[in-house]
Amino acid sequence: MPEWVEVIIRTLASIVVLFGLTKLLGKRQISQLSFFEYITGITIGDLAAAISLNVKEAWYLGVISLTVWVLVSLGIEFLQLKSKKARDFLDSKSTVLIKDGKVMDDNLKKERLTNEELMQLLRSKNAFKAAEVEFAVMEPNGEINVLLKKENQPLTPTHLGIKVGPESEPQAVILDGKIMDEPLATRGLNRRWIHAELEKLGVSLDNVFLGQVDAYGQLYVDLYDDQIKVPQPQQKAMLFAELKKCQADLEMFGLSTDRLDAKTLYGQCATRLEQVIDDVKPLLTR
Incomplete structure (x- = not known):
């Protein structure tokens, strides 16, 4: 057998074996690597290349x-789970790098980080001043996580005492001009509804690259x-306006x-409706 043919066969076999072993190691091997996993990844790649050539x-x-390398790596992972x-x-x-706005110099030297590298890591987390950071920690995988002081955190509905309704993930019901029946059924909808909505928007199904239905x-x-x-859907805005009109x-x-009794009844109904509007406003105005 010519060597070039053997190299092709060995390479294809190596790809199959390497893919299977990597699947066995799991997603962690390609995401958050520990020191040992980093070494294992390099070695496995080198061995696969050696088998090919x-x-x-x-x-x-x-x-x-x-x-052997894969089995050892699996054994290490099970050991980590247990101990x-x-x-x-x-x-x-x-490793804590910043605490109460103060840089922990000793920990910075321990991780062999310079001030410039620390500031670069902070900027990647939208923190531009060390004094604004309540807590910054470097995780074992080298990533830095930052907690800003309360006065520097972005404003959220919770800070304003506003209730925000839960929202599930949107479902892709149209892909490449084709209706996806399973996601559509998840929302309790059907194809007739899709065609009716597309008719309202004035577009044809075959011209839709992507169609999504939100939780509402x-x-x-x-x-x-x-x-x-x-045009953007206006059902929620129209419903909110209709409630305000009522x-x-x-x-x-x-x-x-x-009539005094009628005046009282109308007033009570208006008050109750106002309470209902306040409850549903977070859902209808976003």
Whole structure:
């Protein structure tokens, strides 16, 4: 067999074996690497390349070496799951870099970080002043996590005492001009609803690149033709405006009647409707 053919066969076999072993190691091997996992990843890649090109050596010896490395890595992962001491030894512990706005110089030297590198890491977390940071910690995988002081944190509805309704993930119901029945059924909708909504928007199904339905049953579409502007759904805004109009009508009826009992009834209904509007406002005005 010519060597170039053998190299092709060995390379294809290495890809299959490496893919299978990497799947066995799991997603952690390609995301947050510990020191040992980093070494394992480099070594496995080097062994796979050696199996592909070293035609003078038996291919199965490389596969055996790969298998040993993978088994050792799996054993280390199981050991880490069972023992905190093993986790601390292999992955090391998190290191506090900033506490109460003060840079921990000794910890910075321990991680061999310069001031410039620390500021770069802070900027990646949208923190531009060390004094504004309540707590900054370097995780074992080298990532830095930052907690700003309360007065420097972004304003949220919780700070304003505003209740925000829960919202589930949007469902992609149209992909490449084709209706996805399973996500559509998840929202309790059907194809007839899709066609009716597309007719309201004035677009055809085959021109829709992506269509999503949010938790409130509103359809958002992205078209192949970028020159066409699609109007945004207005159902929530229209419902909110209608509720406000009903409240205003009740108040007007109460002012226009001379009967005391009717005036009281209209006033009570307007007050209750106002409470309902306050409850649903977070859902209808975002």
